[in-house]
Amino acid sequence: MSERPPPGLDEAFAADDHVSGHRERLRERFRQAGAVALADYELLELHLFRSIPRRDVKPIAKALIARFGSLAEVLNAPPERLAEVAGVKDAVALDLAVTAALNQRAMRAAVRKREVLSSWAAVMDYIRAAMAYEPREQFRILFLDKKNALIADEVQQTGTVDHTPVYPREVVRRALELSATAVVLVHNHPSGDPTPSRADIEMPRLVAESAKPLGITVHDHIIIGRDGHASLKGLKLF
Structure with missing residues (x-):
């Protein structure tokens, strides 16, 4: 006989399934069509999956872009300002800073010695x-x-x-x-x-x-x- 979750946990399991399914669908769209198929907030969602592993990050991604105005401004925002957005912790701010640094380093390498x-x-x-x-x-x-x-x-x-x-x-x-x-x-x-x-x-x-x-x-x-x-x-x- 299959086990049923204790009363009150059905919603939690359903929420986890919803988040997991949404994440996999977004990843698959990226695999199939690349970044051009995703809106800015969806690309930011993909990035946030790594630092916020089990939560629906779509509201956070949308809130970040609404607060700072663009994806570029989110990536370059100071950590203390990022923390003003609900759901953004130290791990998120660090991941965004590392991504911005990688982007700058790659661009610098593209022009060095040219x-x-x-x-x-x-x-x-x-x-x-x-x-x-x-x-x-x-x-x-x-x-x-x-x-x-x-x-x-x-x-x-x-x-x-x-x-x-x-x-x-x-x-x-x-x-x-x-x-x-x-x-x-x-x-x-x-x-x-x-x-x-x-x-x-x-x-x-x-x-x-x-x-x-x-x-x-x-x-x-x-x-x-x-x-x-x-x-x-x-x-x-x-």
Whole structure:
């Protein structure tokens, strides 16, 4: 004779079966058709399966995207803000941070040692992933060799929400240390709007003046925001 669950546990078993069935159906859709067949919240559900093994995570995935506005913003959100969403514990925040770091590392590998100026789309994808969602301004430099291949990518300064100090002599000194013959200057606008300010326009000119006598070229100054990016060279401002 088959065993029946004790009174009150029927609903729990049914709920487990529902969650398990939903997870397997979602996994199968991904196996058959890939990410293109899934909405953002469903792709996030797949990710959450690992850190929340036995709970219905669809409400959590939807709540995360509703709170932060997009899948990219969820992946780049600070752990303390993620924890504001019901159901998000330390394991979830850590998994999301690891995924964002893997994404950045893979994008960086895709552009390293490649001719940067001919791989510009990949470079911009990497820079946006690395900087667009930072809560404070960062000043980053891409150091290039004589073939314009990426030697190094370094954050030189971190400032406030709307200002980062830049020291032209330090930029040149580091370029010489790395035997770089060209640089691309990059910084982010945490406001999301990449429109350059007057200081953003003047700064690369000062760096170029210090770098040119030593045979170092400043190719561009890129401003990154959540809403896009601005190239001073493209805007004919540099």
